[in-house]
Amino acid sequence: MIDYDYYGDTIRWFLGVVVDNNDPIKLDRVKVRIHGIHTEDTLAIPDADLPWAQVCIPVTEDGSSGLGGNSRLKNRAQVFGIFLDGKDSQLPLVLGSIPKIETTRNDVNEPTGDNQLTLDGNTNIEKAFNFFISPIGGSFTPQQACGMIGNFCVESGASANGGDINPLAKSGFQDENSFGIAQWNPAKAAGERFKQLVNYSARIGLNYNTIEAQLRFVKFELETSAFLGLGQLRKAETVEEATIVFQDKYERPNKALAHTKQRIAFAQETFNKLGIGSIEEDAI
Secondary structure (H helix, E strand, O other), rough: OOOOOOOOOOOOOOEEEEEEEEOOOOOOEEEEOOOOOOOOOOOOHHHOOEEEEEEOOOOOOOOOOOOOOOOOOOOEEEEEEEOOOOOHHHHHHHHHHHHHHHHOHHHOOOOOOHOOOOOOOOOOOHHHHHHHHHHHHOOOOHHHHHHHHHHHHHHHHHHHHHOOOOOOOEEEOOOOOOEEOOOOOOHHHOOOHHHHHHHHHOOOOOOOOHHHHHHHHHHHHHHHHHHHHHHHHHHOOHHHHHHHHHHHHHOOOOOHHHHHHHHHHHHHHHHOOHHHHHHHHOOO
């Protein structure tokens, strides 16, 4: 509803992306994730909590009692507008859209099932390490790669899997149903990350329960969702720092159940077992 006490004295513009065009009252309103106001982190600000934005239509349309054309805005459309309540910024009005070229997430230099990479290593931990330090895996430092692996060890229950990360691991918590080396959660409130894993794997021609698909999905999520901490991970210089960054930004466990020390221990053990740790110590 328009706030008629607002007279436009403090206009505030916005630019954002449509995330929901299914208006329950059929007025063609949309929900917009607005740059600079709403974080990309759908866990911090779920799409369901965003306000509905009214959408302008041409004056050639009736604009009343359900008559006339609709806006036809699609999800992922880039839009601009103003707030009808000024600095309170709770009543967005979409004035128009800005055309863009929508690239698919396959465009992140991902080989398909017809061009699968070969993961080197005798264990899943070795395969993960060699993947992440390679150019196709992101060219992470050994410390950063081991920080990620330390998290996977705790998340997938390496202690119960011969000390190796387990792509078939299922959550031990009742009704959570998280899955894989990173325990991707299927819940909508958690961003439906398990569903994204399944869909991504299908796009590249792999089964989602394979170590290759899951490692590539980790890299994909990091590169396409800034809030998952790629920037901070790239800056990490030690095994411990990388482990904590990946835990806090990517895994986001319940703090009471995080087992941070165990994650660091697994990460450091991996660093040492692969020979990198002993080399670094000899150089000191």
